[in-house]
Amino acid sequence: MFLALGLIVFALLQGLMAAKIIGSFWQLNITIIGINIILAASLNLINGYTGQFSLGHAGFMAVGAYVSVVLTTNFQVPFVPALLVGGVMAGLLGFLIGLPTLRLKGDYLAIATLGLGEIIRIVIMNIPYVGGAAGFKGIPHHTTFAWVFGFMLLTLFFIKNFVNSTHGRACIAIRENEIAAEAMGINTTKYKVMAFTIGAGFAGIAGGLFAHMFYIISPASFTFMQSFNYLIMVVLGGLGSLTGAIAGAFFVTFISAALASVPEFRMIIFALLLILLMFYRPQGLFGYVEITHLGPWREFFLRKERAKR
């Protein structure tokens, strides 16, 4: 069901691109939307479902990006294995960082992850082997719309299943009430670190996809402003909704691109939009709800879920 829908969207977009109805500018932006959906969905697992406020997503993206470009450019590793290794390394780092920092709560966790994201960026900036502040050059162009779309589907499929599993229930319980979750016998540290690791891993894959789009990447692409951008997507779309993460990523990227000709107004319009949204819909566009729970198809999906029980 989910896959079929994905394939239809893919065929439609690919067809429009082949027919040159979607020009190269929008083609590029649609690919970026795909990458941003991976980032927003993976951040949503940490921030939205598990309720752990993380601001270091760009850092994990950077790790995935640099690991994969070093592998493809310097060691001629094929694209997909390089991406996966980048994802695993980012996940591993997420695990190591998550263990100590996830003891912190709320604002403190946000500050700690913000700092760690910046540390990752500055460490990369000071490694001459990957080009330092000037950036890493000569990256082969591997990322196509098809690869991005495939990995995006994989990410969404994985996170959707994770959230609906016992592990996912545990994560949501932690978001709802950590003490009660603990009292239910849920090992809260374990599940927080698990969500953080998975989120970081997918951010790493997204980083690899992002890095292989252009000839060069530099640490400047992974500042905390980027982390904020992903956070905006998640909050705008709805914390705790995958549909929301997709909508948020689409919306933010689309508006950024559409306003590319007036960059000075971009942030002003964003800020206004966010203020309006928080005023009228503080839970984000979708809140905790998925699109499958709305509209005329609601009954169909609910019946399916009930049949599963």
Place this chain on the structure above:
Amino acid sequence: MAESLLVIKDINVYYGAIHALKGVSLEVNKGEIVTLIGANGAGKSTTLRTVSGLLRSKSGAISFRGENIAHLAAHEIVKKGISQVPEGRRIFAEMTVMENLELGAFIRDDKEGIAEDINMVFTRFPRLEERKKQLAGTLSGGEQQMLAMGRALMSRPQLLLLDEPSMGLAPLLIKEIFSIIQDINRAGTTILLVEQNANMALSIAHRAYVLETGRITLQGAAKTLAASEEVRKAYLGG
């Protein structure tokens, strides 16, 4: 002599520099309702939270069925058979009543047993069954308390820790909740009850301890304590 289930020996708990529990010892025997009464800030909830592993004691011992559990994390203590209804209920507000109960059985994986116990909870709290698809946050205070208790029973505990079940409830509801507590006890679950409403607590408990600024000052059969001049003056309003 009754078989003791929970034995707390000389525990000391600190909040930073504040010495909250100063050598508290108490015992809960199998099949009993034991209540811990005392004024605000005496350390009642602190005692419960230390047993359930949410707080740690600096010294002393806590043993459950003869096994030392003082060093265990909260989620491991649940697996040993102690379940807590936290103060202020702490239900999962954005989840349905059903999902709350399912999470209560998080440590179990016997599907049939879980379904059986959900039915057991619904028989005990018929109002929860009527509202099983409703978001827990939309329930009334009394219903939320019932849900919190039902959820705690879902792990099939041997010992149930209840923290201020009467908090914020109307007198009639308090009566209902307390009679349910008695029913749960009669069905075989041992209960350690922390309560501000000393009158109600003493009326259903077998034994009681009085806690005053971190120390146990009185203990004995609930009936004896309810009749004692000292307790009447301090906690029962004359």
